[in-house]
Amino acid sequence: MSIVSCFSLGEAHLEADVEPRSLCSVGNKLSRDVYVVWSLGASIRKELSDMSFEQLLQLKEELGTKVYNEAIFGESSMKNNNFKRANKNRPREMSSKVPVSLLSEVVPVKKVVPRDPRFDTLCGEFNEKAFKSSYSFLSKVKQQELKQLKEDLKAEKNSIRKEKIRYLIQRLENQEREVERLEHKEQKKQEERAMQIQLLREGKKPQFQKPVEKRLLELVDQYKELKKSGKLKKHIEKHRKKVMLKDKKKMREHNQIVLGES
Structure with missing residues (x-):
């Protein structure tokens, strides 16, 4: 269907005094070109002003946002400014209406990088002996x-x-x-x-010395120290309770496995 035939068909609908609701159903029969042509007429915008908000939303869904906005507000007359220099020695012209981002930094601030001397190679290697003497x-x-x-x-x-x-x-x-x-x-x-x-x-x-021998010597020294301080009995009792709790935990886990298998 050509633009001329679509326009004549659109005029026929206008002259027939079509109700606002019928305009929404027309979009199912006419092509997109018809609505583009209709949007140019002031009579269409006048008729659209008499429609309810629900009918306007339905019409917007059928026509599309772009065609609907042109029908309501008319064609947009945005001027495409081409900022070019008239002379290469002049500074470039830029628009003063460019939106500025909220996160833009007017004055750049150097990022602060936290530094842990324990893991920083610039601080050298850890010397335990020097640390103890210093502190x-x-x-x-x-x-x-x-x-x-x-x-x-x-x-x-x-x-x-x-x-x-x-x-x-x-x-x-x-x-x-x-x-x-x-x-x-x-x-x-x-x-x-x-x-x-x-x-x-x-x-x-x-x-x-082997690691096992070193461990045995450490246990002997610990035993002597506890006996000297009078805390040997308390230490043995504490160790016994710890072993009992560990055995109970193992027994509980074993019982759960047996019950799960059965």
């Missing part, structure tokens, strides 16, 4: 804190506050014991190394 004063600070906490515990009357102070005291004492254990272990390691060097100087073959 050896912390042990004195912790001893002073422990002394102050014990004094606060005696003077405190609030039960909740007392529990918190006891927890802090126990924590500092555990840290102190762990430091002593590591120092004792390092001392044993240095003694063993010195003995191996002495054997090499005497022309003898150095003797290296």
Whole structure:
């Protein structure tokens, strides 16, 4: 169907005084070109103004948004500005109405990269011996804190506050014991190394301990230390409860497997 025949057919519908609802059904019979031609007429826009909002939405779905907007508002007369320089030595002309993004940075800020000296190669390698000598004063600070906490515990009357102070005291004492254990272990390691060097100087073959032998010696030292401090019985009882809980857990898992298979 040509544009002329479509236009004449559209005029025939207009002259027949078609109701607004019938315009929606016309879209099923006429081609898209008919509605493009209709959108140019002011009479169509006048008739569309008498339609209800529901009928306008139905018409918009059938025509399409572009054709519908042209029928209501007329053809868009957007000017395509071509910003070109009249002379190559002049600055380029740009529109002042370009939308600016909300996330745009007017003044660029350098991104802050967090740095952890433990994993940064620029900070060098960790030297435990140098670290201990540099921060050896912390042990004195912790001893002073422990002394102050014990004094606060005696003077405190609030039960909740007392529990918190006891927890802090126990924590500092555990840290102190762990430091002593590591120092004792390092001392044993240095003694063993010195003995191996002495054997090499005497022309003898150095003797290296196996991991199992080292573990046995550590357990013997731990036993002697607990016996000396009077905490051996408490440690054995704690270890026994731990083993019992582990055995109960294994037995429970075994029973669940047996019941699942049956």
